[in-house]
Every structure is written in C-alpha cells, then in structure tokens.
Amino acid sequence: MSQFIDADDLALLASSFEAATADAPGPSEADQALYDLGWAELLASAPGQGAATAFNALGATGSAASLLDDVVVNALGAEAALQSCCVFPAPHKAEAPGHLRGETVMVDGLLSARAETAVAAVLGMGTENGVGLFAVDAGLLHGPAVDGIDPGRAYRRVVVEIPAEALEPTAAEGSWESAVAAARVALAHQLLGGARWMLGEARQHAIDRAQFGRPVAQFQAIRHKLAESLVQIEGAASVAGACLHDPDPMLAALAKSLAGQAARTTATHAQQVLAGIGFTAEHRFHLWLKRMLVVDTLFGSASSIPAEIGHQLLASGQAPRLIQL
Amino acid sequence: MDPETFRRDLGAWLDDNANDLTPPYEGIGSMDAHMAHYSHVKRALFDSGFGRYGWPESVGGLGGSPLLRAIIGEEINFRDLADPNAWTMIEVLAPTVIDFAPPELSARLVPPFLRGDEMWCQGFSETDAGSDLASLSCRAAETDGGWVVNGQKIWTSFIEYSQRCVLLVRTGEPESAHRGITALLVDIDSPGIGYSPIETMHGRRDFAEVHFDDVFVPADRLLGEVNGGWQVAMDILPYERSTTFWHRGALLHRRFSDLAAQVSAAGNRGDAAAKALGQAFQWIVAFRSRSRDTQHQLAAGEQLGVETSVDKILITSAEQQLFETARDLLPGVMEFDDGLAAASWRNDYLYSKAATIYGGTAEIQRNIVARRLLDLGPES
Ligand SMILES: Cc1cc2nc3c(=O)[nH]c(=O)nc-3n(C[C@H](O)[C@H](O)[C@H](O)COP(=O)(O)OP(=O)(O)OC[C@H]3O[C@@H](n4cnc5c(N)ncnc54)[C@H](O)[C@@H]3O)c2cc1C
Numbered sequence: 001m002s003q004f005i006d007a008d009d010l011a012l013l014a015s016s017f018e019a020a021t022a023d024a025p026g027p028s029e030a031d032q033a034l035y036d037l038g039w040a041e042l043l044a045s046a047p048g049q050g051a052a053t054a055f056n057a058l059g060a061t062g063s064a065a066s067l068l069d070d071v072v073v074n075a076l077g078a079e080a081a082l083q084s085c086c087v088f089p090a091p092h093k094a095e096a097p098g099h100l101r102g103e104t105v106m107v108d109g110l111l112s113a114r115a116e117t118a119v120a121a122v123l124g125m126g127t128e129n130g131v132g133l134f135a136v137d138a139g140l141l142h143g144p145a146v147d148g149i150d151p152g153r154a155y156r157r158v159v160v161e162i163p164a165e166a167l168e169p170t171a172a173e174g175s176w177e178s179a180v181a182a183a184r185v186a187l188a189h190q191l192l193g194g195a196r197w198m199l200g201e202a203r204q205h206a207i208d209r210a211q212f213g214r215p216v217a218q219f220q221a222i223r224h225k226l227a228e229s230l231v232q233i234e235g236a237a238s239v240a241g242a243c244l245h246d247p248d249p250m251l252a253a254l255a256k257s258l259a260g261q262a263a264r265t266t267a268t269h270a271q272q273v274l275a276g277i278g279f280t281a282e283h284r285f286h287l288w289l290k291r292m293l294v295v296d297t298l299f300g301s302a303s304s305i306p307a308e309i310g311h312q313l314l315a316s317g318q319a320p321r322l323i324q325l
Numbered sequence: 326m327d328p329e330t331f332r333r334d335l336g337a338w339l340d341d342n343a344n345d346l347t348p349p350y351e352g353i354g355s356m357d358a359h360m361a362h363y364s365h366v367k368r369a370l371f372d373s374g375f376g377r378y379g380w381p382e383s384v385g386g387l388g389g390s391p392l393l394r395a396i397i398g399e400e401i402n403f404r405d406l407a408d409p410n411a412w413t414m415i416e417v418l419a420p421t422v423i424d425f426a427p428p429e430l431s432a433r434l435v436p437p438f439l440r441g442d443e444m445w446c447q448g449f450s451e452t453d454a455g456s457d458l459a460s461l462s463c464r465a466a467e468t469d470g471g472w473v474v475n476g477q478k479i480w481t482s483f484i485e486y487s488q489r490c491v492l493l494v495r496t497g498e499p500e501s502a503h504r505g506i507t508a509l510l511v512d513i514d515s516p517g518i519g520y521s522p523i524e525t526m527h528g529r530r531d532f533a534e535v536h537f538d539d540v541f542v543p544a545d546r547l548l549g550e551v552n553g554g555w556q557v558a559m560d561i562l563p564y565e566r567s568t569t570f571w572h573r574g575a576l577l578h579r580r581f582s583d584l585a586a587q588v589s590a591a592g593n594r595g596d597a598a599a600k601a602l603g604q605a606f607q608w609i610v611a612f613r614s615r616s617r618d619t620q621h622q623l624a625a626g627e628q629l630g631v632e633t634s635v636d637k638i639l640i641t642s643a644e645q646q647l648f649e650t651a652r653d654l655l656p657g658v659m660e661f662d663d664g665l666a667a668a669s670w671r672n673d674y675l676y677s678k679a680a681t682i683y684g685g686t687a688e689i690q691r692n693i694v695a696r697r698l699l700d701l702g703p704e705s
Pocket of ligand 1: 483679682687
C-alpha cells in the first residue's frame with residue numbers, strides 16, 4: 001500500500017540522494033549508494049514521491065544511476081533489486097522492445113548500465129493479447145559496446161535476436177502501459193532536475209560575467225532567454241507534479257514531453273548565455289546537455305509524444321479534460 | 326459547500342436550464358448581443374444562488390471558497406454559454422474593490438455588478454502610459470467634498486456598456502511616478518465624461534478613448550489611500566491572473582477540442598497534423614496545471630504575487646499556439662471562408678494576438694520573471 005511522505009522528510013531525502021549520487025564515481029556505485037539509503041523500500045512504499053525525489057536528484061547531479069530499471073520493475077508489480085534490469089523501448093518509442101518472429105525474439109531497445117551487472121532482465125514483448133512480460137538471462141542481451149553521446153554511458157542501444165525458448169513468463173501483475181507511465185513521470189523529473197541545473201549555471205554565469213562594463217545579466221536579451229526557460233520548466237513541473245495524484249497515462253505522456261521540451265529550450269538558452277566557456281570540454285555544461293539528449297529519447301521524446309497524443313485525440317475527435325481543480 | 330458537490334449541482338442546473346442559457350445568436354454574434362446575453366446569464370446564476378458562492382456575504386454573496394467561482398466560469402466556458410471577456414471584469418475588479426473600498430460602499434455597489442445588472446471597466450492605460458503605467462498623467466485635484474478629474478484614458482474595455490470605472494489618477498507631483506497615483510471608483514454617467522469607441526482589428530468595439538473634463542468624484546469613492554493607488558493596481562494583478570485565467574483556460578480547452586473534432590472529421594489524420602495538435606494541447610494542459618496550483622493557493626488564503634507572471638506567459642503562449650495551429654490545420658478556412666465556424670476561428674485567431682499585449686505585455690512579464698523570480702538584478 002502506498003503511503004504519503006511529508007514535505008520535510010522529502011527535502012531531507014532529496015539532499016541525501018543528491019549527495020550520494022554526486023559522490024559516486026559510476027552508475028553501479030551510484031545504484032549501490034542509493035540502495036544503501038533505502039531507495040528500494042521507498043519505491044515500494046511511496047512510488048510516485050520516491051521516484052520524483054530520486055529522479056530530480058539524478059537530474060540535478062547529472063548522475064548516471066540506473067534507477068529507471070527499478071521504477072519499471074516496480075510498476076510491473078515485481079520487487080526492485082540490483083540484480084534485475086529491464087529492456088527499455090527503442091529511442092523515441094514507448095512500444096515494448098521485444099517482437100516474436102517464429103522461434104526468435106527480436107529485441108530492439110535500450111539498456112541502462114545496470115544490465116552489465118544484473119543477472120535477470122525483464123523484457124516486454126508484443127503479443128496478440130497485448131504486451132507480455134518475460135524474464136530473460138541478462139547475459140543474452142549483451143551486444144557490441146557502443147559509446148554514443150552519453151558521457152557516463154548510462155544507456156546504450158541493444159539490437160539482438162534471442163531464441164524464444166530463453167524467455168520465461170513472469171508473474172508480474174502490472175501492465176506495460178502503467179510501467180510506461182511510471183517511467184515517463186520519473187524521467188520528466190530527471191529532465192526537470194537537469195534543466196534547473198542548467199538554468200542555475202547560466203544564471204550564475206550571467207551575474208558573474210561582465211562585458212561592456214556591466215554584468216551580462218543586465219542585457220534584456222539574456223534575461224528573456226532565462227525567463228523563458230524558467231516558465232517552461234515551471235509549466236512542465238506542474239504537470240509532472242500533478243501525475244502524483246492522477247495515474248492517467250496521457251497526463252504522464254504530457255509530463256514527459258513537456259519536460260523534454262523545457263530541457264531542450266533551457267539547454268539552448270543556457271548554452272548561448274554561457275557562450276565560449278560553455279562550449280568547452282572543461283565546463284560541465286556539456287555533460288548535462290548530452291545526458292538530457294539521451295533521457296529525452298527514453299519512452300518517447302518531446303518530438304514523438306505529441307504525435308502519439310495527437311493520434312489519440314484525432315481518433316476520439318475530442319480532447320479529454322485533464323487536470324481537475 | 327465542497328467544490329465537487331458544487332460542480333455537480335451547478336452542472337445539473339446548467340443542463341436543466343440549457344434552453345434559457347444558450348446564446349440566442351449563432352456564431353460570434355454582435356457585441357450588443359453578447360453583452361445582453363452575458364447579463365442574462367449572470368442574473369440567472371445570481372438568482373439561482375450559484376453565482377453568489379465564493380463571494381463574501383457583505384457584498385451579497387453566500388461565502389465559500391473562491392474555487393467555486395473558478396468552477397462556475399469553467400463550466401460556463403466549457404458549455405460556451407456566456408462571453409468570458411465581460412466576465413473577466415468582475416473577477417478582476419470586484420475582489421480589489423472589496424479589499425479597498427469602504428465597506429458600506431462595496432455593500433451598495435458590488436451586488437449589482439455580481440448580478441450582471443451593471444458592468445464596470447478599468448481605466449488605467451493612457452496614450453503615453455502603456456507598459457510604463459506609473460507615468461500616467463490623468464489628474465485628480467482635491468476639491469470640496471471630493472475630486473475633480475481632468476485628462477484622458479485609452480483602451481478602456483467595455484466602457485460603452487459600463488456604469489462604473491476603477492480609475493487611476495495622478496494626485497502627486499507629475500514626477501511622483503507610482504508614489505503619486507490614486508484609485509477612484511467613478512460613475513460613468515458623471516457630467517464631463519465622454520468617450521469615443523475604437524474599433525479593434527477583429528471588428529469589435531471592445532474599447533474606447535475616454536475624456537475627463539472637470540469630472541467631480543465624491544470623496545467616498547476613494548479606493549485605498551490617497552497616493553496609494555499603486556497598491557490597488559498591484560492588488561488587481563493576482564486576481565487578474567487566477568480565477569479569470571482558469572475561465573479563459575477552459576475556453577481554450579474547448580476551442581482546442583473543437584479543432585481536434587474538425588480536423589478529425591476532415592480526415593486529416595497524418596503524423597504532421599497529430600504532432601501539431603499534440604504540441605498545442607500539451608501547453609494548454611501545462612497552463613491548466615499551473616493555474617490549478619494557483620487557484621488552490623488563492624483558496625488557501627495565500628498572497629499571490631509576481632509568480633503569477635508565469636501563469637500569464639503560459640496562457641498567452643498556449644493561446645497563440647492554439648490558434649496558429651488552427652490556421653495550419655484548417656487550411657484556408659480563416660482566410661477564405663464566410664461560414665459561422667470560420668468566422669469564429671477568424672475572430673479567435675485575431676483576438677489571440679492581443680493576449681501578449683493586454684494585462685502587461687509579453688516583454689514586461691519576462692522582465693518581471695527575470696528580476697523577481699530569477700533575481701538577476703536591475704536591467705541596464
Ligand atoms: C484588447 C485590449 C484590451 C485592453 N483593455 C484595457 C483596459 O480595459 N484598461 C486599460 O487600462 N488598458 C487596457 N488595454 C491596454 C493595455 O494594458 C496596454 O496596451 C498595454 O499595457 C501595453 O501598452 P501599449 O499598448 O502602450 O504598448 P507600449 O508600452 O508602448 O509597448 C510597445 C512595445 O514595447 C515593449 N516594451 C515597453 N516597455 C518595455 C520594457 N521595459 N522592456 C521591454 N519591452 C518593452 C512592449 O512589450 C511592446 O512590445 C487593453 C489592450 C488591449 C490590446
């Protein structure tokens with residue numbers, strides 16, 4: 001049964017999560033540190049608030065921790081554990097990553113760094129009766145190493161074929177749809193945590209950096225870029241927050257899309273305000289930018305989700321009244 | 326009364342009275358027709374009791390949370406029963422007049438406003454004082470038993486239909502900026518007031534230029550303190566950006582739904598149309614969610630302030646994106662069609678361009694966010 005955590009306790013959790021992820025040298029150390037802090041129990045008892053707090057921290061610290069596996073596993077009704085990982089949908093998509101072709105399962109999706117150490121993986125596969133959930137030996141998913149853009153290799157693409165007989169049905173009660181919704185809300189918080197970090201860096205730089213005899217923060221062109229970023233972040237954050245009380249999958253999709261858009265806008269504006277120094281490898285900005293590009297593609301992006309929702313609206317010929325007073 | 330019961334009872338009442346409350350005109354209708362129907366709906370709501378909830382008993386209300394007022398406007402706008410702009414004036418002006426007028430004055434004047442028997446307007450802007458409102462120069466000089474006002478105002482919405490006006494006047498030295506401004510509640514039929522309507526680009530006589538020629542205003546029409554008009558103006562802003570925004574957000578939601586229905590019926594179901602619709606919808610929902618948070622702060626008695634500029638930027642962006650999307654997805658309709666639906670799209674498209682001008686321009690809102698929310702220090 002899920003319980004509700006009060007604001008003071010949440011703030012405390014948030015700062016301990018941030019400290020733990022900021023200090024961890026890599027994803028597996030970060031996972032371990034968060035498990036030591038009670039992340040798995042938190043997720044089981046208060047999944048919405050727990051994920052929101054943890055993923056905001058991941059965004060704020062630029063951590064490559066693999067908590068998304070836990071969120072999905074938990075939403076599917078299983079127990080999150082460091083030995084378990086999950087196959088995520090292919091970039092910009094939300095469909096289950098497995099497809100059956102005769103005796104072979106084609107897997108086209110994404111894996112987090114957790115997959116390197118995990119023993120078992122959960123694989124969603126499209127069947128005639130909706131998405132089926134299967135357990136598979138994580139070792140079968142290992143493919144050629146791909147570096148990609150992600151600075152900490154938090155995620156990588158997996159395109160492999162595995163024999164159907166390697167799959168074992170799981171007893172998971174949760175639906176793929178609810179796992180997608182939970183992942184989207186968590187990722188929205190990560191994007192927003194990252195966007196707030198980028199905005200904070202750009203804001204401080206604008207105040208500290210002087211040109212033409214005054215801080216560049218005095219120039220209206222700079223101010224309006226930062227203001228626009230904050231407005232998008234606050235709009236998206238409100239929707240992500242509303243998902244805590246409303247499990248509507250469309251709302252979760254919108255939260256992810258809006259957060260992705262806010263992060264894109266903020267990254268563009270922050271980059272411009274940081275200017276030369278923000279284009280260097282030395283400045284940390286690019287680490288957040290690249291992570292944001294990756295996280296944006298997970299479970300549908302700010303460019304793919306609007307079309308997904310638009311198709312639902314066109315099919316029903318009306319817009320549902322989301323968000324109640 | 327709890328909000329959900331209220332919404333249910335109100336919904337049932339609106340459905341029962343749908344014949345009486347549905348506008349008699351088709352499509353956008355004339356300004357006169359709009360205003361007449363608006364008054365009719367307000368009166369029916371007031372007399373049924375629903376329209377009195379959320380307002381203090383001292384002005385003829387039945388008390389209860391301001392959320393109830395947000396709900397009324399939402400249900401009215403989802404059903405397209407009355408003009409949301411005229412309604413705005415009540416939500417913008419009445420709370421502030423209640424806060425600042427002497428109690429006996431608001432007890433006498435506010436009830437007819439709430440009942441739709443009267444319309445009020447807002448006389449702030451002047452030809453030379455738009456964004457820089459604190460530079461206004463319409464003057465009030467103290468006289469025996471009150472004030473004498475001389476000067477002009479512009480863009481005063483609804484003055485043709487109004488009985489009273491919340492007027493900002495200069496009472497300090499010309500250079501006194503926001504420290505020398507006073508707010509008065511002025512009767513429009515006072516001798517010496519004249520106005521010439523200005524037609525808008527969407528073909529309406531929404532606003533007017535107003536002249537004040539030795540207009541006497543009795544002393545008891547003072548709102549707040551002498552030279553304290555800026556506080557009155559600042560008090561209005563959060564109201565302007567809470568309940569009325571929730572109402573307007575409902576209108577945008579309904580128009581979005583209309584658009585989805587028309588595009589769907591036209592068989593335009595490709596990815597490009599879907600994506601454009603989804604992008605427009607997500608900002609409508611973002612605004613609605615943000616505004617919901619604001620409604621609850623207001624209901625909890627919190628002081629709303631500069632953070633409502635975020636709501637303002639969100640709703641204006643959502644509104645303009647919605648009608649630009651409509652123009653794209655209903656190709657040629659706004660430009661070349663004289664049907665009723667086309668006239669509505671045209672009207673709403675053109676009117677959406679004002680959203681980033683009235684109530685503080687888009688640029689002024691971003692200045693506020695930068696200065697007050699991001700704490701970037703003064704501009705150069
Ligand atoms: C439909 C409609 C209804 C209205 N109804 C009313 C009403 O009922 N009562 C009333 O009093 N007024 C009303 N107004 C007036 C409205 O409040 C003003 O139009 C508004 O304050 C802007 O003033 P302005 O038009 O003089 O533009 P200006 O202030 O002259 O601005 C011109 C341009 O300069 C920009 N600008 C100005 N200052 C700055 C700055 N510091 N930084 C950056 N950019 C800046 C503006 O953003 C704008 O783009 C209404 C206006 C409209 C369009």
